[in-house]
Amino acid sequence: MDRKRAFTQLITTLLYNANLKGFVEGRIYQGTSKNICVPGLNCYSCPGAIASCPIGSLQAVVNNPRYKFSFYVVGLLALFGVILGRFICGWLCPFGWFQDLLNKLPSRKLEWTKRLRNLRFLKYIILALFVLILPTFFVSSPTFCQYICPAGTLGASFPLLATNAPLRALIGLNFYWKLFLLIIITVLSIVIYRPFCYGVCPLGAIYSVFNKISFYQLRVNKEKCISCQKCLKVCKFNIYAAYDCQSLECIRCGSCVSSCPTEALSMGFRNKAKDENKKLTK
Amino acid sequence: MKKSVSYVVFILAVIFIVLGVYRDEVVELFTKAIYICLECVGIG
Incomplete structure (x- = not known):
């Protein structure tokens, strides 16, 4: 990434x-x-x-x-x-x-x-x-x-x-x-x-x-998240992405997405990210 | 809910752009952008 x-x-x-x-x-x-x-x-x-x-x-x-x-x-x-x-x-x-x-x-x-x-x-x-x-x-x-x-x-x-x-x-x-x-x-x-x-x-x-309403979003699949806090550890702005994925300070660098061991985090245009989450939960 | 807000903002943004073009704001912007902005360079 x-x-x-x-x-x-x-x-x-x-x-x-x-x-x-x-x-x-x-x-x-x-x-x-x-x-x-x-x-x-x-x-x-x-x-x-x-x-x-x-x-x-x-x-x-x-x-x-x-x-x-x-x-x-x-x-x-x-x-x-x-x-x-x-x-x-x-x-x-x-x-x-x-x-x-x-x-x-x-x-x-x-x-x-x-x-x-x-x-x-x-x-x-x-x-x-x-x-x-x-x-x-x-x-x-x-x-x-x-x-x-x-x-x-x-x-x-x-x-x-x-x-x-x-x-x-x-x-x-x-x-x-x-x-x-x-x-x-x-x-x-x-x-x-x-x-x-x-x-x-x-x-x-x-x-x-606009971070909360933009079409491009960082999303978290709560069912996949194991609260390991790896996303928090890699975030250079100290954002806990699993709990605050729409943070106003998140610049969507994607470090949290790459580091997530369970692929609970995904980034993309709203519907695409949602579909991805649905796919993951199946 | 959030999805509809996004679409409303999207439509408003397009309306604003059209309105700005209609008001000749682009001419003002263009005139500023094609000459060296002394303030930006730090000597104005």
């Missing part, structure tokens, strides 16, 4: 950033596919990006006093969310993959203990404040992108500044602030699993709301 997921993350990152010549020229893609948002967090100012970032797009539309609310982006996010939920975070997000890779580096690892788990609420505050309230009512800039987003620093700032001298001349205090945040996230990602997804990402906050 891990290899399959890593391969999917690699392909997704390449597909989102298929404009490879942009990295060489230091220019961003201007084709019509930028009318559409990708489901994962991928800055539209990344030279490779061939489509738009949903969080950047949401702020761009609400920044305009003519709109104040984006039916288009909210509709797209709801569509992605109701189909896949946080499967997107686990499998289809380049910045999630970046954190996964960092966490593979050898080091002493921290766990998401009960106390640390309270950090999960922070992402809802960031979503409300930096993505919705400030850009809609108080400032005319995408505040999340401007002051927080490390995906923008990694995917857009570095390749653009490396190839574009006039942009380099404009570097100021805010760039160093964002660089500092990226370094913090990078270091934390080595020692604890996906700190950005768990505590900061507004996109994760949005998709978490």
Whole structure:
């Protein structure tokens, strides 16, 4: 499952950033596919990006006093969310993959203990404040992108500044602030699993709301479950999947499914997963 | 129950997308996305 997921993350990152010549020229893609948002967090100012970032797009539309609310982006996010939920975070997000890779580096690892788990609420505050309230009512800039987003620093700032001298001349205090945040996230990602997804990402906050109703689900067959807690032991977010398979924090990585000795856990689109469970109980 | 909620959300999402396209939100988004976002780069 891990290899399959890593391969999917690699392909997704390449597909989102298929404009490879942009990295060489230091220019961003201007084709019509930028009318559409990708489901994962991928800055539209990344030279490779061939489509738009949903969080950047949401702020761009609400920044305009003519709109104040984006039916288009909210509709797209709801569509992605109701189909896949946080499967997107686990499998289809380049910045999630970046954190996964960092966490593979050898080091002493921290766990998401009960106390640390309270950090999960922070992402809802960031979503409300930096993505919705400030850009809609108080400032005319995408505040999340401007002051927080490390995906923008990694995917857009570095390749653009490396190839574009006039942009380099404009570097100021805010760039160093964002660089500092990226370094913090990078270091934390080595020692604890996906700190950005768990505590900061507004996109994760949005998709978490859909985790309970999405068509794609993690399911547990209670008759097969022997309460061995293996799913809890392998879950990097400390979720006891057998009892909380619809957890808002579950990114559907599938570790619990692979580790289950009785195949009580399954993942898939709702009916398919249900049928699988029925088959198993027969 | 949950299944019907999912379908309602799915239909609402499609309606929202159509409404957004009708309101020309896509033009706003496109205009932002095809030029380098200085804020995203950290120099705006």
